[in-house]
Amino acid sequence: MFRGCESGDPDLGPGWILPSGIGETHHLMPPYVFSFAATNTPESSCEWLSADQLEYRRVFVEFLIPAQSEPITSATLVFRECGASVQQPVGADTHVLARYSADGIVELDDYFRPETNLATFRTDLNTLDGPWEFDVTRLVVSCVGAAVGFGIRLEYDSADCGGQGPWMGTGFTGFAIHIVSGEEP
Numbered sequence: 549m550f551r552g553c554e555s556g557d558p559d560l561g562p563g564w565i566l567p568s569g570i571g572e573t574h575h576l577m578p579p580y581v582f583s584f585a586a587t588n589t590p591e592s593s594c595e596w597l598s599a600d601q602l603e604y605r606r607v608f609v610e611f612l613i614p615a616q617s618e619p620i621t622s623a624t625l626v627f628r629e630c631g632a633s634v635q636q637p638v639g640a641d642t643h644v645l646a647r648y649s650a651d652g653i654v655e656l657d658d659y660f661r662p663e664t665n666l667a668t669f670r671t672d673l674n675t676l677d678g679p680w681e682f683d684v685t686r687l688v689v690s691c692v693g694a695a696v697g698f699g700i701r702l703e704y705d706s707a708d709c710g711g712q713g714p715w716m717g718t719g720f721t722g723f724a725i726h727i728v729s730g731e732e733p
Contacts, residue, residue: 565725568612568695569654575604584656589630592643592700593717607700608658609723610650613691618729623688625698628679629671630721640672641716642703647687650697663699671718679722688725 560566572590574583590607609627625645646663666684671677687696702717 568652571654573659650695652695
């Protein structure tokens with residue numbers, strides 16, 4: 549059962565910026581095939597497709613940060629969980645939020661760009677977590693008039709789903725950045 553995936557943007561008022569692009573990469577192991585899908589509900593997940601094949605999904609979101617007439621005093625990245633739920637108890641999944649150099653268009657090449665980790669957070673298939681809020685003020689200030697990219701991946705984004713298979717992770721939706729501008733105190 550999918551929950552939290554209702555359509556619609558966050559309650560947008562002054563200062564909200566929506567993504568210029570959203571998508572997810574799919575990485576199959578083996579045969580080591582990469583693909584990309586544009587979607588409004590990307591997943592950060594790991595799934596055993598068969599006894600010997602894993603699929604990893606990573607989230608990519610890019611924003612164009614407009615020029616500001618006043619200094620930015622705060623910027624907050626927000627999004628919420630949008631995933632399946634299960635009845636049997638399962639452990640929580642740890643995700644990594646990272647930033648990467650962006651051009652405003654999400655594409656497969658973003659998977660291969662160097663990333664800088666910003667934070668970790670946990671989700672649980674037994675509960676609907678979030679919404680998530682991360683202070684990205686310094687990063688947004690440094691990207692005024694340009695693009696900024698964020699990636700979300702599982703902490704165990706390799707080998708065997710961290711030994712927790714057959715499936716772990718969740719989907720996300722409602723991405724936006726809230727910017728507050730004004731004179732410095």
